[in-house]
Amino acid sequence: MGFDNHLPTRRELLVGSGALFAWSQMPRIARAEGRDPRLLVVVLRGALDGLGAVAPVGDPDWVGLRGDRALVLDGKPPALPLDSFFALNPAMPNLHRLYKTGKAAIVHAAATPYRERSHFDGQDVLESGFTKPGATASGWLNRALLATESGGRVDPRGSRALGIGSVTPLVVRGSAPVMTWVPQKLLPASEDTQNRLLDLYQHTDPKLATVLQARMKLASLGGAPGTGDPMSDDPTLMPPGIARVRAYFAEAAGTAARYLAKPDGPRVGAMGFVGWDTHIAEGAASGQLYNLLGALDGAFAAIESNMGEVWGETVVAVVTEFGRTARINGTQGTDHGTGTVAFLIGGALTGGRVIADWPGLKSAQLFEDRDLKPTTDLRAVLKGLLRDHLRVEEKVLADAVFPGSADVKPMGGLVG
């Protein structure tokens, strides 16, 4: 069964015999050009609040919308200015630095074609590349990899993708082989999951609620190392503090980068980070979301440093299934919405800009009078990256990688 895995395992399942066929890892056409591009996709599961990550501080309706929860340039801490209109969450100094040096771009008010608000279905659409949710066995990144190899045929000698985590993200699953790596630091149930379970128990089973609450309290009091708390030695008894989340993000992302950087390693990879479903006490400026974005920013630093010399040939696309409500809800959080941001970082990017066809924040400008209206199709961004970075042909992108997307033109000029 599955209950286990508390014995931390570090496994690497290599498919095929990697090192002997290093050349086959490299997308065929790019190889012909003497390039060796890398693409890492990071899926933020739970739906990131794009407005809490990248705030439209220049929009006259912004502060009215979020009140004292709005990120502002003179806030505490102050948001980091990106241009005259947008500012970045202060938890992300690395991203800010990359942006300033042209190695990061932000796409705002973007969304997949999915217009409902179910996480699972939204993630299916985001990762499968299809226009509708439903059972699909493969993801767009895997199909794109197939397209770059030998005219669409899998090279049996080892063209492969990288999946990080004990479950391979759907985006990278498919008929091209996937090697997976499971981080050593297994992330126990998140604070968010614990809070939800506690809420559930409070409504259904007071006894279980009491026990769970006591455990959470104990961990928050004595969880820090060095306090002499006997519990602190046992990771299974502690809910993860933000320090552990940061460590997990950095290890997972850093390892992905190390594999992609290897001369004979895979060239595309994918990983997921959970915890973005901030219904209660979102804490964009200080709190839950701030902490998570900080951990993500640390993951960016780990990727940059571990890519080493091939950073210049790297693109990382950070995407989420949908956004959140434009307004704050009754519990100082945000509910499921539509338009949100995507982060693009990497030495191969032509960045330093926020790409947005800004829809505005007035009631009538919001999607269904509640969400940031999506004005950019996320598939256009991804197709642009696949075409210009990995050299996947446009027709293949429209037919096989993102079926039914012929009228969604690849966005040009993202990579240099």
Added chain:
Amino acid sequence: MSNSAKAEAVLALHRFGMGPRPGSLAAVGTDPRGALIAELDRPLALSAAASLPTSAKAYRTVADANARRAARAKQAQQQAKKQQVAAVPTAPGDQAQAQAQTEGQAPAQGQEKDAAEMAAKQAADAVPDPGRPIYLQEAKLRTEAALAADIGFAERLVWFWSNHFCISAYKIQSMSGAYEREAIRANALGHFVDLLLAVEGHPAMLFYLDNLGSMGANSIAGINRSRGLNENIAREIIELHTLGVRTGYTQDDVISFANVLTGWTLVPPGDNPEHGGEFTFNPRLHEPGGQTVLGKRYEQEDAEQGRAVLRDLAAHPATATHVATKLARHFVADEPPPPLVEQMAKTFRDTEGDLKQVAITMVSSDDAWRGSPSKLKRPSEWGVGMVRATGITVVDPTRFTAGQELLGEGLWRPSAPKGYPDDEASWIDGIGRRLDIANNFAERVAATADPQGIIEDVFASQIAPEVKQAVGRAESRQQALALLFMSADFQRR
């Protein structure tokens, strides 16, 4: 099927079975009580067990490995000593000194002895312990039987009796799985007396409760040796396995019964490659003459004396009450309804301890079905229930047993002969660990398990609306599954 029929079917699966799995609701049908009873007529034997060694074979395998290990260690130690001798400077007259060193008189002896011991240990470690893989194979077979069962009532009874008559794999790992198959599984639906005789005469139990070398003071072996009687098994049989604690027996009863059981041992594996590890009665260890246990005189010769006492203990009314109480507590409630216990005890008494009839009495009684599910599942039941819900039928035994260990209920590894406790207070503090396990399992199955599908198909939507809502709102399939597995509907029965 009406909603109330569905609710009763789901309750039947949680309370008396291994939990709902795909197809199990259909197996229960509209007559849950009838379906539970019908399951007791199917064979309990594990067909795949043919590939596993008997307990005696497993024991011999480990004994052989131990012998090889000792031989290798000795050889390595001797070699290390020879090398030390050779390394000593060979100036005239040094031979005697070198000799002295090997006999442990020279100043450097400590170091050299350590080196020899290390070599011995390394050589020994090179011989793998066959007990562990046998344990894991047994664990796999047992767990997969629980996963595959339509309902799992019969498997739950095997688990119950295995815990009632527990041994410990810490002490006798190689036999732990075979013991359950040979003594428990073969008799769990028979008469209690046959179960009792099989258990107490099993080499694993005799080993676990220290009876192998127990000898009467006046036995042939006892007269010649300084060792003597061990009371352990006699006390536990009376106190835990049959009458129950504080049922009127005395210390004298325990000593007499221990004397009765002297000679119950196993065939030493070293001198018997065919029957080593099997039960045998060794008359040289047996205390001669009659004994009085609980006021009755037992004059039989050899092992028949012990069997006679066990038969009387099995038929004792206190045993009926003890067994009925434990069964009802395990299946129904920490404080089971007294009328239910009395009905079950009466069936036990009326049928000479027919365990199938006792089980039928239990599930036929309205008292066993009343009340909202308040019983907290033990970690093992909860864990298997979680895997069953996803439809998975194959397990990695290393991972599974490690998980059970982590939750405080290591397979065949209770810390005392009393077995694992069966009340909420003992397990509720482990909820936090369950969450980590559930979260981890959910992560691994999220790609294939659909939480909504489990609620609708496996649970027939018989689950609290709050849980459905929490699952629907979860940020990922993993989180949805973790919340579902951790819900009170999943934890309680």
